[in-house]
Amino acid sequence: MMSNLFSVFDPSTSIYYTSLNWLSTFMGLMLMPTSIWLIPSRQYLMWNLLLKKLHNEFKTLLGKETINKGSTLIFISLFSMILFNNFMGLFPYIFTSTSHLTLTLTLALPLWLSFMIFGWINNTHHMLAHLVPQGTPSILMPFMVCIETISNIIRPGTLAVRLTANMIAGHLLLTLLGNNGPSMSHYLLSVLIIAQIALLILESAVAIIQSYVFAVLSTLYSSEVN
Template sequence: MMTNLFSVFDPMSSIFNLSMNWISTLLGLFIIPFLFWVMPSRWSMTWSSLMFTLHKEFKLLLGVNFSGLSIIFISLFSLIFFNNFLGLLPYVFTSSSHMALTLTLALPLWLSFMIFGWYNNTQHMFSHLIPQGTPPLLMPFMVLIETISTLIRPGTLTIRLAANMIAGHLLLTLLANTGPSLTLSLLSFLIFTQILLLTLEAAVAIIQSYVFAVLSTLYASEVN
C-alpha cells in the first residue's frame, strides 16, 4: 500500500526479511545470454545491430588506443537501458532512480579514468586545465573552473540519470492518483495522457542510458 507519493521509490519492501527490490537490477543479465542460444530473430538481430552501432560510435570517440574499452560502455548502456525500462512496468522497483545505483556506476568509472590519466599522462592532464588561447591573466581562474568541473562530473552523471527517472515516474503517479475522483470523460482523457507520458518515459529511458554511456566515453577519451 502506497503511504505517500515517494513510496513508489521505496527500496525497503522485503520477502522473508530479504530486500527483493534490487533483484530487478539483475534481471537484464538473465535475458541477454539467451540471445546467443536461440535461433536468429528480429529481436536478436535488432539488438546486435544496436550494439554494433554503439561499438563503432564509442570506438570513434575513444580513439585507436582505447577502442577495446567500448565493450565496457556498451555493457553500461545495456545495464541502464534494461533497468530504466523495467522501471516502467507496474510494481517493479526503479533502481536507476536511486543514487545508490547511479553513483555506484559513475564514481568508479570517473575515478579510474582520473587515476589512469594522472599516472600515465600527467602533462596531458595538466594541459586540460587551461584551454588553448586563454589569456595569461585568466589562467588561474580557468584552472580553478576546470578543476571544479572535473570534480563534479560523477555527481552530474549521477543526478542527471536519477532525476530524470524520478521526475517522469512522479508525474505519472500524481496523475494516476486523481483518477478515482474524475468523471468518465475526464478519465478517458487522463488515460490518453498517461499513455502519451508512458511513451515519453520510454524515450527518456533510452536517451538517458545513451547519454550516460556517451558522457562516460567522452570522459575516458580525455585522459588519452
C-alpha cells in the same frame, strides 16, 4: 493516501525480511544465456545492429589509439545495463533501481575515479595542460584552473543526478496523474488514460536517451585522459 510523493521510490519489497528491491537489476542476467542458443529473431538482430552502431560511435569518440583494446565493450555494457533497468522501472510493481543515487553513483564514481587515476599517473602533462584551455589569457589562467578543477570533480555527481532526476521526474508525473483517477468523471478519465499512455511513450524515449547520454559522456571523459 501517500504521506510523501517520493514514497513510491522507497525500497519496501521484502519476503521474510529479505529485501528484493534490487532483484530487477539482475533479472536480465537470467534472460541473456537463453538468447545464445535460440534461432536469431528480428529482436535479436535489431539488438546486434544497435550494439554495432554504438561500437562504431564509441570507437570514434575514443580515438584510434584505443580501438583494438576492447574499450568500447565497457561502455556498451554500461549502456545495456542502464537501458534495461530504465525499462524495468516502467512496469508496474517493479522497483526502479536507476531512480536511486545508490546505483547511479556506484556506476559513475568508480568510472570517473579510474579515469582520473589512469590519466594523472600515465599522462600527467596532458592532464595539467587540460586544466587551461588553449588561448586563455595569462591573467585568467588561475581562475580557469579553479573552474576546470571544480567542473572535473563534479562530473560523477552530474552523471548520477542527471539519470536519477530524469527517471524520478517522469515516474512522479505518472503517479500524480494516476492518483487523480478515482475522483474523476468518465469523460475526464478517458483523457487521463490517453495522457498516461502518451507519458509512458515519453518515458520509454527518456529511458533510451538517458542511457545513451550516460554512456556517451562516460566515453568522452575516458577520451580526455588519453
